[in-house]
Amino acid sequence: MSIRRGLRVKLRKNIAEIPEYVPGRSVEEVKKAYGLERVVKLASNENPYGCSPKVYDVLQKVIADLKNLHIYPPSNPTDLLEMLSDYTGFEVSRIVIGAGIDGVLENIFRLLIDPGDEVVIPIPSFPYYHTLAAISGAREVRIERQKNFKIHPDLPRYVTDKTKLVIICSPNNPTGNDEDVNTITEVIERASEVGAAVFIDEAYAEFSTQNLLSLAKYENVIVARTFSKAFGLANLRVGYAVMPEWLRKEYMKVSTPFPLSSLAIEGAKAALLDVEHMRWTVGEIVKERERLYSLLNEMGESVKVYPSSANFIYFETVKPASLIAERLARKGVIVRDCSGFIGCSDRAIRVSVGREEENELFVDVLKETLEELEVLDKPRNLEDVS
Numbered sequence: 001m002s003i004r005r006g007l008r009v010k011l012r013k014n015i016a017e018i019p020e021y022v023p024g025r026s027v028e029e030v031k032k033a034y035g036l037e038r039v040v041k042l043a044s045n046e047n048p049y050g051c052s053p054k055v056y057d058v059l060q061k062v063i064a065d066l067k068n069l070h071i072y073p074p075s076n077p078t079d080l081l082e083m084l085s086d087y088t089g090f091e092v093s094r095i096v097i098g099a100g101i102d103g104v105l106e107n108i109f110r111l112l113i114d115p116g117d118e119v120v121i122p123i124p125s126f127p128y129y130h131t132l133a134a135i136s137g138a139r140e141v142r143i144e145r146q147k148n149f150k151i152h153p154d155l156p157r158y159v160t161d162k163t164k165l166v167i168i169c170s171p172n173n174p175t176g177n178d179e180d181v182n183t184i185t186e187v188i189e190r191a192s193e194v195g196a197a198v199f200i201d202e203a204y205a206e207f208s209t210q211n212l213l214s215l216a217k218y219e220n221v222i223v224a225r226t227f228s229k230a231f232g233l234a235n236l237r238v239g240y241a242v243m244p245e246w247l248r249k250e251y252m253k254v255s256t257p258f259p260l261s262s263l264a265i266e267g268a269k270a271a272l273l274d275v276e277h278m279r280w281t282v283g284e285i286v287k288e289r290e291r292l293y294s295l296l297n298e299m300g301e302s303v304k305v306y307p308s309s310a311n312f313i314y315f316e317t318v319k320p321a322s323l324i325a326e327r328l329a330r331k332g333v334i335v336r337d338c339s340g341f342i343g344c345s346d347r348a349i350r351v352s353v354g355r356e357e358e359n360e361l362f363v364d365v366l367k368e369t370l371e372e373l374e375v376l377d378k379p380r381n382l383e384d385v386s
């Protein structure tokens, strides 16, 4: 068969503007690149304690009994939805599931956004929001956060007749701060005046003392959660959201008919049967987060660290983030260089909270790196960091 070489099919116009996704470096890649035996990855906000061991027990049984891989999974997994209803306190008729929050948000864009519609995004925030806005041809309205990364009180003024969606991430990735409920409520009320939806991304809710699920009482609000973080199931790809019943009906029209495999469904159910395990890991991570925050804070003026309500910490040093991240990787610690995140300074780094020994290693190699760069004990003016 002859294939025309060099043929390029016609893509949608806005695809050209979407930057290629650059994934973080894997442990294997860094080991190989620098000939290291031990590499710790603190770059993707995964749960270092993993999921409940009961999830593995259940999945092993599921695999042993598996005779029906040729059959599609249930499109509406009633058991899982009922368990999520117990966990969230909202009726099944208000809950949707998807392949992670990523999958849920993809559907929200499909449901709401026509090319040219405005999507309001406080920056910096989770980069996938920008990708989805670009794919859908939305016009992004980016609103810079305040110095402490809370959303700007003027944000409601940017919600107009053209706005279809406002995205609020709390605790925010990558900065770790919670959002004030009063501010969010003002945004919701303004959005409801113009018929815009507010998507509240609570991927890290379990690590925070704040719980924004009750905001799902508003007719224009969607609150999304995930099994990827506190439940330690990033690989299974299970997310869910609470929204008004009428909106769920519309959502189901645009959702893929079988968003979750049976393994994902059974794994998520098993995790919900052992919420104690999740709560235990959250307790350990929160303790470590506070310890890590103090250690970074004690490094003096060469490190500016921000308080976090999530399972990661955001900080800036007096040197470019790309340089620091590269030096840390050479010493066996992978962190997230956030200088490429829209709205971040070129000094911004996010480190996930690991187990105690991983955090110790991170702090040691960061100190060592700053000493090598001769900045640790020399106070610099951090004003030019932001």
Ligand code: PMP
Pocket: 044, 045, 099, 100, 101, 102, 103, 126, 169, 172, 173, 201, 203, 225, 226, 227, 228, 234, 237, 238, 239
């Ligand atoms: N929202 C935020 C704020 C995130 O940080 C992430 C994952 N990094 C996601 C959503 C996507 O999560 P999921 O694995 O549920 O798709």
